[in-house]
Structures are given as structure tokens and as C-alpha cells.
Amino acid sequence: GDSVTQMEGPVTLSEEACLTINCTYTATGYPSLFWYVQYPGEGLQLLLKATKADDKGSNKGFEATYRKETTSFHLEKGSVQVSDSAVYFCALRNSGGYNKLIFGAGTRLAVHP
Amino acid sequence: GAGVSQSPRYKVAKRGQDVALRCDPISGHVSLFWYQQALGQGPEFLTYFQNEAQLDKSGLPSDRFFAERPEGSVSTLKIQRTQQEDSAVYLCASSPTLGGITGQSHNEQFFGPGTRLTVL
Numbered sequence: 001g002d003s004v005t006q007m008e009g010p011v012t013l014s015e016e017a018c019l020t021i022n023c024t025y026t027a028t029g030y031p032s033l034f035w036y037v038q039y040p041g042e043g044l045q046l047l048l049k050a051t052k053a054d055d056k057g058s059n060k061g062f063e064a065t066y067r068k069e070t071t072s073f074h075l076e077k078g079s080v081q082v083s084d085s086a087v088y089f090c091a092l093r094n095s096g097g098y099n100k101l102i103f104g105a106g107t108r109l110a111v112h113p
Numbered sequence: 114g115a116g117v118s119q120s121p122r123y124k125v126a127k128r129g130q131d132v133a134l135r136c137d138p139i140s141g142h143v144s145l146f147w148y149q150q151a152l153g154q155g156p157e158f159l160t161y162f163q164n165e166a167q168l169d170k171s172g173l174p175s176d177r178f179f180a181e182r183p184e185g186s187v188s189t190l191k192i193q194r195t196q197q198e199d200s201a202v203y204l205c206a207s208s209p210t211l212g213g214i215t216g217q218s219h220n221e222q223f224f225g226p227g228t229r230l231t232v233l
Binding site for chain 1: 117144146148153154155156157158161163168169172204206208220221222224225226227
């Protein structure tokens with residue numbers, strides 16, 4: 001079945017460092033891909049999305065490109081801030097199965113001043 | 114406007130007790146999803162409603178889990194005879210569009226804050 005694999009955390013960075021969180025997926029057909037973020041004490045929020053191959057999703061300085069050839073959707077940011085500290089989840093949604101989301105295990109990011 | 118709300122936010126139950134978790138979706142949202150998030154893991158799909166119809170319950174882990182949405186708005190997830198392995202955060206999400214092959218697969222699901230269930 002469909003699945004998502006993302007790099008294990010925690011990822012610890014200094015402020016202004018570059019961030020990459022790897023995400024790969026296995027799916028039939030042409031899924032939509034998402035990154036969700038969970039800030040401490042808050043619910044899941046959609047960070048960015050891409051609906052077809054070569055699409056780039058972006059938001060709040062974060063970017064991810066839908067790479068069908070490598071089945072990947074890596075999350076990147078050029079300069080992280082302390083306020084980016086959170087858990088990041090990669091997810092996919094296929095057109096079948098009533099559009100349920102399939103999540104990776106999450107990657108915790110800690111950014112220090 | 115108001116987002117998805119869930120209650121209670123925290124629930125402690127003794128093993129064997131029944132619990133009921135409530136989800137208030139965004140008004141007018143057709144689709145409603147329940148997910149289970151174990152500690153340190155990503156959310157896993159439990160069940161899906163389109164209005165009042167439960168169209169997919171393939172993720173419910175056992176027959177002790179039951180969900181309903183009788184009027185197509187508020188939903189309740191009930192767990193009977195709770196076990197320690199039921200301890201998790203239960204997330205509800207709603208979406209304005211229909212799921213399925215005729216739906217718009219990229220439309221966003223809006224998540225509630227979750228209910229953290231601890232079974233002792």
C-alpha cells in the first residue's frame with residue numbers, strides 16, 4: 001500500500017542554518033504531496049503542498065519540489081529561525097480511498113539561538 | 114471563523130472503561146476524518162464520513178471502536194472497553210469538499226487540536 005518515509009529526528013540546528021528534511025513516498029497513481037507542521041501545544045497545520053510532478057510548494061520560506069523520478073518531496077529552508085522549532089510531517093493523498101492522508105512518522109526540528 | 118474543535122482535550126480512563134470523543138468540524142464542511150496519533154508517530158487514518166454517511170472505516174483497529182455523525186455535522190468517536198494500547202492523540206479533520214474519485218484531491222483538511230487519551 002501507499003506509504004511515506006521521512007528522515008528520523010531530532011534535527012538540531014543553529015539559527016540561520018540551512019534545513020533539509022528528506023521525504024520519500026511509495027504510491028500508485030499520482031498522489032498529492034503535503035508538508036504539515038505541528039508547533040508545540042498546537043494542532044497540525046498545512047505548511048505547503050504540491051499536486052503534480054515538478055510542482056514546487058512554498059510557504060513561510062519553506063519549499064519542497066514534487067520529484068516523481070525519485071519519488072521524493074524534501075522540505076528545505078535556507079535560513080531557519082527559533083520559531084521554526086516544531087515537528088514536521090510529510091504526507092500524501094491519493095485520489096482513491098476518499099482522500100485520506102497517509103503520514104510519515106514526523107521529524108522534530110529544534111533551532112537554537 | 115471558528116476552526117475544528119475537539120473535546121475533551123485530555124481524557125484519562127481506567128482500562129475497561131468506555132470513552133466518547135467529540136469533534137465539531139468547520140460549519141458546512143462535508144468531509145470529516147478521524148486519525149489516531151501514537152506517541153512519536155504520524156497520524157494514522159481511522160475513518161471517513163461524507164455528511165452523515167460513514168464511507169470508510171477501514172482504519173478502525175477493532176470492533177471496540179465506533180464512530181458516528183448522525184446529522185452530518187458533529188461527530189463522536191467511541192471506544193469501548195479501553196485498553197492501554199488505545200492511548201494516543203485522536204485527531205479530527207474536516208474538509209469542504211467530497212472525497213473519492215470525483216472529489217478535488219488536493220483540497221485541504223483542517224485539523225482540530227486533538228484529544229489526548231491516556232488509558233491506565
